[in-house]
Amino acid sequence: MATAKVLFSILASLLVLEQALALATFDTDTVCIWGEDNCQIHGDNLTLILNQWSGITKWHFHMHIFLSSLCTVIFLAMHFFSGAAVKGTKEFLFGYVSKRIKLVPDNSAAVVTTYYASSPWVSTENDTHDEIDFEFLGNVTGEPYTIHTNIFVNGIGNKEEQFKSWFDPTSDYHNYTIFWSPYVVVWSIDDIVLRVFKNNKDKGIPFPKTRPMTVYSSIWNADDWACQGGQVKTNWTHQPFIARYLNYEDSVCLWTGTNSIQDCSAVTPENWYMAPQFRQLAPSQIDNMNDVRSYYMIYDYCSDTKRFNGAMPQECYLSPY
Numbered sequence: 001m002a003t004a005k006v007l008f009s010i011l012a013s014l015l016v017l018e019q020a021l022a023l024a025t026f027d028t029d030t031v032c033i034w035g036e037d038n039c040q041i042h043g044d045n046l047t048l049i050l051n052q053w054s055g056i057t058k059w060h061f062h063m064h065i066f067l068s069s070l071c072t073v074i075f076l077a078m079h080f081f082s083g084a085a086v087k088g089t090k091e092f093l094f095g096y097v098s099k100r101i102k103l104v105p106d107n108s109a110a111v112v113t114t115y116y117a118s119s120p121w122v123s124t125e126n127d128t129h130d131e132i133d134f135e136f137l138g139n140v141t142g143e144p145y146t147i148h149t150n151i152f153v154n155g156i157g158n159k160e161e162q163f164k165s166w167f168d169p170t171s172d173y174h175n176y177t178i179f180w181s182p183y184v185v186v187w188s189i190d191d192i193v194l195r196v197f198k199n200n201k202d203k204g205i206p207f208p209k210t211r212p213m214t215v216y217s218s219i220w221n222a223d224d225w226a227c228q229g230g231q232v233k234t235n236w237t238h239q240p241f242i243a244r245y246l247n248y249e250d251s252v253c254l255w256t257g258t259n260s261i262q263d264c265s266a267v268t269p270e271n272w273y274m275a276p277q278f279r280q281l282a283p284s285q286i287d288n289m290n291d292v293r294s295y296y297m298i299y300d301y302c303s304d305t306k307r308f309n310g311a312m313p314q315e316c317y318l319s320p321y
């Protein structure tokens with residue numbers, strides 16, 4: 001598997017696949033689904049705002065996010081603040097999506113900004129959704145953001161990995177990419193891979209392959225949760241909290257019905273992500289990833305033996321790439 005010739009490179013993919021890269025724009029491919037007044041879409045610019053007193057939180061949206069969180073949820077009374085959320089208009093199975101994001105600057109403690117792909121979330125009782133997450137947990141001025149990643153398959157997550165930001169995500173735009181193929185899911189920032197999740201379905205590990213996803217972005221207030229023992233509070237004197245997004249790009253296999261499960265997994269030139277060079281990371285990418293992981297990783301579910309009572313998820317014993 002680890003033959004040196006293999007070249008998975010998102011950078012190369014961008015060059016090679018320029019035609020395949022549909023220039024999605026926020027304007028044409030995104031709709032606001034929460035906090036109308038707090039979503040601003042201008043061409044390929046998207047601004048999401050969190051402020052106080054402008055609206056009422058919506059339960060279902062918080063419930064969705066809560067699954068993605070490590071924190072225990074304790075809802076307090078109704079809060080009169082509003083964040084915002086947008087949803088892509090395309091449903092797809094596999095491909096590449098990227099957005100450039102500039103996160104909330106200064107004191108952003110308890111403010112969470114997200115960018116994730118998810119299949120429809122049908123019900124709490126019988127949740128079978130798939131999801132690939134980036135979440136950015138704000139911090140007090142001068143302290144690093146936490147970059148939180150997770151993956152859900154058939155409604156089950158519990159695969160969190162967190163990183164300290166190794167750059168200032170608030171002073172400039174950075175490119176956040178999700179790559180998803182039947183072989184692998186790859187999270188990267190500015191072409192540096194920080195995480196891979198390989199398809200080990202043959203070893204009994206679930207992998208998302210049949211449910212179409214849509215891309216979401218949102219900003220919301222997390223201080224009504226018992227994160228970090230509940231001491232982290234949003235400092236509303238700093239409102240409005242503003243996250244900016246630019247350059248929504250994608251190259252995806254559009255979902256046209258259950259036939260897409262086969263069509264999007266077929267090895268054809270249109271399904272560029274099926275090509276051998278996208279099945280595995282290049283050695284230089286692995287080196288960069290290992291550097292980032294050794295210096296900036298702050299949580300790895302595979303190291304959390306206490307949480308799993310020593311019965312670690314099976315993929316923790318397998319090579320991640």
Ligand SMILES: *[C@@H]1O[C@H](CO)[C@@H](O)[C@H](O)[C@H]1NC(C)=O
Nearest residue numbers: 041042043044045046244246
């Ligand atoms: C989008 O944002 C960029 C960078 O902040 C800015 O230069 C540009 O004028 C904005 N475009 C629109 C249509 O708002």
Ligand SMILES: *[C@@H]1O[C@H](CO)[C@@H](O)[C@H](O)[C@H]1NC(C)=O
Nearest residue numbers: 137138139140143144145146
């Ligand atoms: C905020 O910064 C502190 C100190 O560096 C760190 O321990 C903590 O995990 C950070 N919190 C978040 C939510 O990123």
